[in-house]
Each structure stands twice: as C-alpha cells, then as structure tokens.
C-alpha cells in the first residue's frame with residue numbers, strides 16, 4: 227500500500243494550533259454539547275462512536291473535531307481523503323488495515339468516486355467488505371469481517387454527497403461561521419501559543435476581517451506578526467493591525483481581491499445578475515468548485531450574494547460596499 231492514501235495534507239502550522247481536547251475547542255457550543263453526550267454514552271457502553279459527518283466551509287474546524295473525537299475515544303486516527311483514494315483496492319487496503327476501535331477520517335469525502343463509495347456501504351453498515359478475488363469466470367466474492375471502527379467524514383459540499391452515503395452516518399453536524407466573540411477567543415489562544423503580543427483592539431480588528439473562520443484568523447495573525455517584526459514593534463496594536471490588513475487588501479468585511487472581483491464582475495459584466503455559475507467562473511478565470519465551496523458561502527452569509535434558480539445576484543448591500551470601498555476590483 228502506498229503511503230499516499232494515508233496523508234494529512236494540513237500544514238504543520240494548522241496542526242500546531244489545533245486544539246486537542248473538546249474543552250479547548252472554542253465555540254460551536256451546540257455541537258460540543260451533543261458530541262460530549264454521545265462520546266460519554268458510547269464510552270459507558272464500551273462501543274465505538276457511530277459514524278460522524280462534518281460539513282461546512284473550509285477552515286472551520288472539521289479536521290480538528292475529527293482528531294478531538296479520536297483523542298476522546300483514545301483511538302488511533304487514520305487520515306485519508308476522497309481524492310487520495312483512486313481505486314477500489316486503495317479503499318480495501320485502508321479498511322482491512324484498520325484495527326479495533328480505530329477512527330478512519332476521510333476528508334473531502336464528497337470527492338470519492340462513486341464506484342469506490344459503494345464499498346463503504348457494507349463497511350459502514352455491517353462492518354463487512356466484499357473483495358473480488360481472481361479474474362474472469364473463476365472470480366469469487368470474498369466477504370471479510372472488519373474490526374469495529376468509526377468513520378468520520380468531512381466535506382465542504384454536503385449537497386454533492388450521495389444520499390445512500392449520507393444516510394449511513396449516524397451523526398451529522400453542520401459547522402457554521404463563528405460568532406465574533408468566539409473568533410476573538412481563538413485569536414487570543416493562538417497568540418498565546420505562538421508567543422505573539424497583541425492588544426484587545428487589534429484582536430477586534432482582526433476578528434472582523436477574518437471571515438469568522440479560525441484558519442483565516444490564524445493565518446492573518448501570523449501575517450501581522452511579520453508586519454510587527456519588520457516595523458520593529460514588539461506588540462501588535464490597532465494601528466498596526468489596520469494598516470497591515472489594508473496593505474493586504476483585506477477590507478473591513480474580510481473580503482479579499484477575489485471576493486471583490488466576483489461581486490464586481492457580476493455587477494459590471496452581468497448587470498448585477500442573475501448569472502449562471504459557469505459563465506461567472508469563466509469571466510473571473512477561477513474554478514467553479516472553488517467559487518462554490520470557498521468564496522460563495524461567506525458572501526452569502528454576509529448577504530452580499532444571492533443564489534437564485536436563474537443564477538447569482540449581487541445585493542444592494544454589496545453594491546454599497548463596493549462603492550464605498552476605494553479598493554478596486
């Protein structure tokens with residue numbers, strides 16, 4: 227088996243800042259509360275947790291929660307992803323390498339090929355896997371028992387998961403963008419871990435421009451540290467935060483160049499919409515999937531973009547924002 231199929235492609239930076247325990251995981255209280263109950267109940271029954279699916283935008287804590295669950299269950303977490311599993315044999319190799327009570331984390335599970343996905347159904351439901359042994363007329367199906375395991379899937383695109391796969395998860399959570407107060411706590415926590423001095427006003431400024439997404443907040447915090455260092459400042463204050471974020475062309479809503487380009491293109495080239503996603507993607511020169519999974523959720527959350535049956539439209543609020551912003555698009 228190649229090592230490629232077990233691959234955690236998250237950066238060391240993400241891993242360092244990742245909370246290890248459920249109590250260190252900030253925000254998403256509803257999820258934490260029920261997850262705690264399920265973990266406790268299954269622990270008492272000495273059973274593995276049911277299969278869990280996390281969905282929501284990138285950088286919001288799906289991978290973090292998968293590892294936290296593994297830790298709370300005192301299990302080994304094996305990590306792979308939809309695109310890394312190219313053949314049926316890859317998935318069969320992964321499943322047969324599992325040990326009792328392991329957690330198997332499949333990131334970007336919506337990208338699993340349909341053929342391969344079908345192997346998962348009996349594995350998730352009955353703990354069995356059907357292997358085809360031999361070729362041609364003498365080929366036989368061999369049914370193997372798998373150890374008890376918990377599958378954790380993560381996806382940015384819940385809608386593109388097939389319903390048979392969805393139905394086999396006992397626990398499904400949608401992670402939403404964070405509350406501003408929680409993002410502030412996350413920045414505070416990361417600053418402490420990284421040994422960065424930052425005052426409250428600078429944290430507030432950063433929180434507003436972080437798209438309420440922990441990964442982005444952490445990334446921008448690191449950029450601010452670079453600016454502080456070059457300016458010979460040992461502390462990040464409001465002025466430094468504002469100026470640096472302006473230099474990075476991240477506006478007060480946390481929008482970057484591409485966000486503004488999306489809105490600007492709809493407004494200028496398509497008279498504000500509606501415009502179909504394919505036409506929009508080619509006008510911008512970005513990949514459709516990236517637009518749908520990475521950019522649109524936040525623009526919709528802000529009320530800047532609407533998805534209608536005939537296409538995407540910009541809102542008045544977005545038009546006002548573009549007008550008031552000196553930053554061009």
Ligand SMILES: Nc1ncnc2c1ncn2[C@@H]1O[C@H](COP(=O)(O)OP(=O)(O)O)[C@@H](O)[C@H]1O
Nearest residue numbers: 240243244252284285286287288289290440441
């Ligand atoms: N609730 C949280 N509390 C603290 N840090 C978090 C939280 N959620 C995410 N993070 C931070 O954000 C980074 C990205 O989270 P991750 O779980 O990799 O996102 P996803 O898998 O949804 O793309 C992690 O490295 C972690 O440091």
Ligand SMILES: [Mg+2]
Nearest residue numbers: 288289333380
């Ligand atoms: Mg992830």
